[in-house]
Amino acid sequence: MRKSREVPLTLLAALTQFVTxxxxxxxxxxxxxEAGKIVPDFNCENSTLGMSYHYVYGGSSDGNxxxxxxxxxxxxxxxxxxxRGGFGFGSGGSxxx
Amino acid sequence: xxxxxxxxxxxxxxxVARQGLTIHTCAxxxxxxxxxxxWEFSSNEIDRIVAATxxxxxxxxxxxxxxxxxxxxxxxxxxxVAAARIRETWNSEPPALYGRLDxxxxxxxxxxxxxNADTPTGLxxxxxxxxxxxxxxxxxxxxxNSLHEKLVDKWKDLLPYLKQPVYFGHDGSEEDFLTVNYLRxxxxxxxxxxxxxxxxxxxxxxxxxxxxxxxxxxxxxxxKLYPWEWLLGEQFGPHALETMDKMNWMxxxxxxxxSNKALLAIxxxxxxxxxxxxxxxxxxxxxxxxxxxxxxxxxxxxGVTVFRNWVAEEGDGDxxxxxxxxxxxxxKLAPLAADGxxxxxxxxxxxxxxxxGMGIRESSGTITTNTSRFVPHLFR
Numbered sequence: 001m002r003k004s005r006e007v008p009l010t011l012l013a014a015l016t017q018f019v020t021x022x023x024x025x026x027x028x029x030x031x032x033x034e035a036g037k038i039v040p041d042f043n044c045e046n047s048t049l050g051m052s053y054h055y056v057y058g059g060s061s062d063g064n065x066x067x068x069x070x071x072x073x074x075x076x077x078x079x080x081x082x083x084r085g086g087f088g089f090g091s092g093g094s095x096x097x
Numbered sequence: 098x099x100x101x102x103x104x105x106x107x108x109x110x111x112x113v114a115r116q117g118l119t120i121h122t123c124a125x126x127x128x129x130x131x132x133x134x135x136w137e138f139s140s141n142e143i144d145r146i147v148a149a150t151x152x153x154x155x156x157x158x159x160x161x162x163x164x165x166x167x168x169x170x171x172x173x174x175x176x177x178v179a180a181a182r183i184r185e186t187w188n189s190e191p192p193a194l195y196g197r198l199d200x201x202x203x204x205x206x207x208x209x210x211x212x213n214a215d216t217p218t219g220l221x222x223x224x225x226x227x228x229x230x231x232x233x234x235x236x237x238x239x240x241x242n243s244l245h246e247k248l249v250d251k252w253k254d255l256l257p258y259l260k261q262p263v264y265f266g267h268d269g270s271e272e273d274f275l276t277v278n279y280l281r282x283x284x285x286x287x288x289x290x291x292x293x294x295x296x297x298x299x300x301x302x303x304x305x306x307x308x309x310x311x312x313x314x315x316x317x318x319x320x321k322l323y324p325w326e327w328l329l330g331e332q333f334g335p336h337a338l339e340t341m342d343k344m345n346w347m348x349x350x351x352x353x354x355x356s357n358k359a360l361l362a363i364x365x366x367x368x369x370x371x372x373x374x375x376x377x378x379x380x381x382x383x384x385x386x387x388x389x390x391x392x393x394x395x396x397x398x399x400g401v402t403v404f405r406n407w408v409a410e411e412g413d414g415d416x417x418x419x420x421x422x423x424x425x426x427x428x429k430l431a432p433l434a435a436d437g438x439x440x441x442x443x444x445x446x447x448x449x450x451x452x453x454g455m456g457i458r459e460s461s462g463t464i465t466t467n468t469s470r471f472v473p474h475l476f477r
Contacts, residue, residue: 057313081303082303082313083301084298084301085332086301086331086332086333087297087299087323087328088295088297088299088323089327094399094467095216095267095268095322095396096219096273096322096396097216097218097395097396097397
């Protein structure tokens with residue numbers, strides 16, 4: 001019945017250091033032009049303009065209009081369409097019990 | 098069994114927080130982890146709890162087969178859209194990890210109160226914190242607790258069956274977060290790569306009909322501390338059902354049958370007068386005068402009401418969980434271990450369907466809620 005060895009904890013102990021303020025970092029998404037410069041999102045959302053603009057997911061940038069996005073994945077809007085928030089609204093109580 | 102008061106360790110709160118239990122104190126300042134006492138059992142009493150846990154698990158397996166053979170899911174208020182997937186997974190037996198039986202034990206009789214089969218929590222304190230407490234305070238004594246080893250072993254067994262990484266989803270309280278991350282820890286020690294994700298961050302990629310993480314990587318193995326009845330009621334619920342054949346969900350959807358409190362009435366119906374069961378009915382209290390009314394779905398005592406002499410005496414019947422659909426199970430009130438105004442409920446854990454350890458929750462009343470205290474145990 002008795003445990004025969006230690007209970008080594010690595011991840012849990014480390015995570016408790018960050019238990020407050022934890023949040024997933026939202027994925028960055030930028031609408032860019034053919035030169036990779038950030039433009040307003042409506043350029044990517046408007047199908048009549050869509051040929052010249054696309055979203056970049058991830059990548060590094062200061063996030064201002066006109067900044068260049070370095071790295072990241074560029075895909076067409078259709079291919080990259082991902083919706084979120086379809087889970088996680090709960091039912092007003094505790095998920096665990 | 099008996100409750101023994103002792104002086105808590107100096108700076109116990111810092112100790113348990115360092116070991117992983119950051120929720121050691123309730124919002125009202127009262128301890129959640131309460132080491133001002135412990136419960137002492139005899140070896141024979143622990144043997145009885147182990148045997149009862151294994152027996153109830155057998156009864157639950159038979160009840161699951163009965164529910165499907167006799168098409169009783171609708172009676173349990175389980176959505177009909179889930180029926181086919183429940184049946185498939187019951188038969189194909191995809192990976193399942195754990196569960197917790199809540200038992201009443203007053204030193205004489207053991208009775209099943211309910212089965213937390215889908216999203217049980219309180220695992221960190223049961224597996225880790227009370228073990229370290231025993232090692233420090235009573236190093237020569239024993240404890241019914243092989244949770245950690247069994248979890249790691251189970252994850253090792255699952256290596257061939259789970260595509261990597263295994264995602265761990267949560268979206269609730271700090272308690273849920275700790276449980277999920279402790280399970281992640283055991284999974285990593287079992288050889289898995291793991292990734293945490295908030296439930297609201299799970300993405301649905303329509304073009305490829307798959308769930309994805311924040312980096313757009315497909316989620317193919319998903320442990321979620323999130324009840325199935327919630328999942329199915331949300332926007333992505335239909336996608337979960339559509340894609341179930343190419344994704345491992347833990348716990349599997351068939352656990353809806355066991356986590357549903359209608360199981361208690363079905364168990365009694367199939368095993369009338371079984372020594373480990375309490376009379377329980379779906380159509381009302383019948384001849385019971387002291388009973389507990391529980392919503393079919395719900396956790397942490399939500400919506401539970403205690404009736405004595407047919408009069409509601411305790412509980413929050415007004416906060417009925419939405420998913421209960423207004424349906425209840427009526428279960429005979431069980432005698433609980435009590436001492437000095439504290440009543441105790443035993444949470445008996447199963448890993449891979451086998452008894453693996455226990456934790457004790459104490460309350461001032463009859464209903465175990467999210468503020469019920471966790472009190473360690475030992476046996477001699």
